[in-house]
């Protein structure tokens with residue numbers, strides 16, 4: 431029997447957090463149990479310890495989709511720090527109107543390997559982190575209502591004792607990462623691209639450094655990136671002065687290609 435519902439997310443730009451919180455709150459409400467602790471795995475320090483769940487828990491676990499997969503710098507952390515011990519989990523991924531690829535099967539697989547049963551999973555269309563005209567403003571009110579209905583059905587499934595895994599679109603095990611393309615149709619190579627800071631605008635407030643999920647921005651030198659950049663856009667979106675941006679031509683070409691080719695309607699997926 432579920433005694434509490436926990437919300438667990440990695441969410442540099444906030445979409446995943448919104449989705450996971452919405453599902454967790456609606457599931458807790460439907461089950462008549464408290465919403466348990468929330469776990470924000472976005473700051474690097476949060477991924478240095480284990481989170482242990484048990485049979486009385488329903489965990490709603492969410493990540494963004496990067497290149498059709500769970501972000502490659504996050505997947506090993508999830509495998510290392512989340513312990514299910516027979517808990518149930520709802521897997522949720524958020525994607526920017528291109529494709530969720532194999533990310534949902536990958537996340538469900540990580541959770542199952544860590545001792546969770548995964549009776550429900552969802553892939554939710556959300557505003558694209560760096561091609562912001564795609565799915566702009568989503569998840570919106572209608573998306574959140576759809577998520578609440580999904581959460582109620584997932585809660586009903588768990589309450590009935592059925593923890594069987596649903597069919598989830600995507601390859602299991604997951605296939606290769608999506609290769610980003612430029613407007614010329616050729617691979618756009620921007621792995622090493624870094625955000626740039628306009629020194630005239632930067633106030634050295636430190637918000638970018640605190641927002642970086644890789645801990646790669648030194649607060650005392652925000653124009654530098656010391657370590658990995660996963661292109662998540664958190665430092666750019668959260669900068670109150672608008673002082674940061676990517677100028678890498680391959681990155682900008684990929685963004686333009688997405689804007690040209692991925693604006694059509696794409697459904698979210700709800701798996702029960």
Ligand SMILES: Cc1cc2nc3c(=O)[nH]c(=O)nc-3n(C[C@H](O)[C@H](O)[C@H](O)COP(=O)(O)O)c2cc1C
Nearest residue numbers: 441443444445446494496497498526528529558559
């Ligand atoms: C590096 C990177 C890669 C992405 N790859 C994809 C993708 O393959 N397919 C897609 O539809 N959206 C993709 N997106 C968009 C994100 O999945 C989407 O914006 C998500 O809602 C971001 O979650 P967040 O707001 O919690 O950070 C990508 C975003 C980033 C930053």
